[in-house]
Amino acid sequence: MAMDIRSLVLDSNKDIYSAIEEIIKKPSQDEPFYICDVSNLIWKVHNWRKLMPRVEIFFATKCNNSSIVVETFAALGLGFDCASKEEIQKILSLGVPPERIVFSNPTKLFSHLTYAAEVGVNVMTFDNEAELYKIQKYHSKAQLLLRLRCDDESARYQLGEKFGACPVTEASGLLKVAKSIGLNVIGIHFHVGCGCVNYMAYYIAIATAKKVFDTGASLGYTFKLLDIGGGYPGEGFRPLDKIAEFINKALEEHFPDNSVKIIAEPGKYCCNTAFKLVSRIHSKKVVTDHYEQKVRMYYMDVGAYNALFNILVNEYYMYRPVTIENSAQLFPSIVWGPTSDTRDRLSEKVDYLPELNIGDWLIFEEAGGYTVSITCEYNGFASPLIYTVINKEDCLLLTEKLQSPFPQDKFTSSLEAFFTGHKNPYSFRQKYF
Ligand SMILES: Cc1ncc(COP(=O)(O)O)c(C=O)c1O
Structure with missing residues (x-):
């Protein structure tokens, strides 16, 4: 070609x-x-950061695992949500440090868990007791996020039938088991469902997560991470603004303390x-x-x-x-x-x-x-x-971004062709980051 x-x-x-x-x-x-x-990928990240500066993106790799997408997002400093060993391998191979990966699959294969332990991918989700014992055996240093069932009726794909613990009837019991076997739970995760159009869903889920943070505190945990999952609109005609408003408001009300880190796992929003x-x-x-x-x-x-x-x-x-x-x-x-x-x-x-x-x-x-x-x-x-296409200014911006912290020789595929002849740092950094 x-x-x-x-x-x-x-x-x-x-x-x-x-x-x-x-x-x-x-x-x-x-x-x-x-x-x-590629300029659209960059704009999506820029727009998210502008609307929700407190919420860091951990892109859901499952949504689009093409080199151009993951390389661009790695270059922009995003984290990644990975569901399997293969996804983790792919993201690590870009030079992304393991701390910027969340193993967001509440039911993990043994070998994938062992691999996560080997490569230092520690943050991962769980929603059931058997998984806790598995994690204790194969990755006892894991930093766990309890996945709550919070899906909204409006979502096109409700994930709660398959994943997530009930915040009322199950969360406290699971945290007690985790504590009793010496596992480190560091926070809460939820996913309101893909294609969720009810802005309140995020507000309610964040309020619910806060209650489970309190339960954790009563059991002696100090949670420090809230992962507000995916589900954000991927269609151009549905802007992120309104959802961002509800999320920011919920965070201000329920998580005013900045010592709690907030991340999200948008997929379709970022790349559709x-x-x-x-x-x-x-x-x-x-x-x-x-x-x-x-x-x-x-x-x-x-x-x-x-x-x-x-x-x-x-x-x-x-x-x-x-x-x-x-x-x-x-x-x-x-x-x-x-x-x-x-x-x-x-x-x-x-x-x-x-x-x-x-x-x-x-x-x-x-x-x-x-x-x-x-x-x-x-x-x-x-x-x-x-x-792939990219506009000239974004091309210069990415060139600059890729010089540090990601070694340029890691980006061997489609991005490589953008970098010939563009040596000067470019002022677009100001505009986007
Ligand atoms: C755990 C998890 N996080 C994030 C996503 C991304 O969802 P979306 O593309 O709706 O943002 C999914 C999608 O299935 C998921 O299962």
Whole structure:
């Protein structure tokens, strides 16, 4: 693949769509691809820090484990939430110190726990008694966060059915067991559920966490860490501002003492809008349905298994054809993914789309969350490659950032191409950090 496009530095008069056009007009370009706007990743971090200066980001690696994302976030000094040995290995390999990793999986594999002990990843979550005994045996120096069940009804994915101890009926008992076997519990963790749209959920969860902090104190613990999990909006049309307001207020009221460190594990918020997925229609047919209606059927090169996993659980993506006018006439249509699975279709219902043709490209606008990291090569269709773009100023900023504290030779993949010829420190540090 040509390096000039793989890592394109954009002048101010160019945007990401011009980069997409540049890629798709190459006659050799036949495969689907992602395009990642690194400047958007940087902006998301900047925006979070501006809105919630007290809350440090520990990016949820599971949401997007591509090199470009984790390298950029490592360069910006973020911490990471890792769920497994492999994720921990990946993050450590970037030069991120183990103290900036939280092993945020309340039910861990033995070998992963042993590995965490070996490499000094000590902060980890738990929500049950058996896990405590396991931790005592395999990682007795662990610093534990009790995960509370705090999921909100509004969340698209409620995680509480699987993880989290009830703050009322279970928390105190678990803390007593931890104390009795000499484990060090240092704080509380919760996750209100992915795609939570109820701002109050965070407020209530923080207030609940405070009560369990008090229970901990009554048992002789001094908790010093509160991890307010993930669930923050990943869609561009849902800003973070309102949630941040509720979180800041709850922290002021319940955790006014700055000696308690506050971290969060946003996934989709950090990386969803930075990615676009660009896919091509390779086949087409027109059928007549039960209502004698003509339905256009399009077959494209990405689907549930190589990129858009969430269509299997009825989550839909915003997409549009690259070249067709907005005002074009719409027809009933079904867009299929490339595999043999009939569930591999973009939407359960019939969509209304302009007339499309074989060879047309579709852009999926916000495709950075739980796409790249959840793929398999079912039927032999590979996960699309990732092109990256960044604007000139951010490129200079990252160059400067990467010189310290992360050794530049660790960043061997996609970021490398940004660094040629940009030696001067740049004043954007002021703007973002
Ligand atoms: C423990 C944990 N933290 C953070 C996240 C990230 O959630 P989101 O992408 O909704 O911010 C998840 C998602 O499943 C999770 O399980």
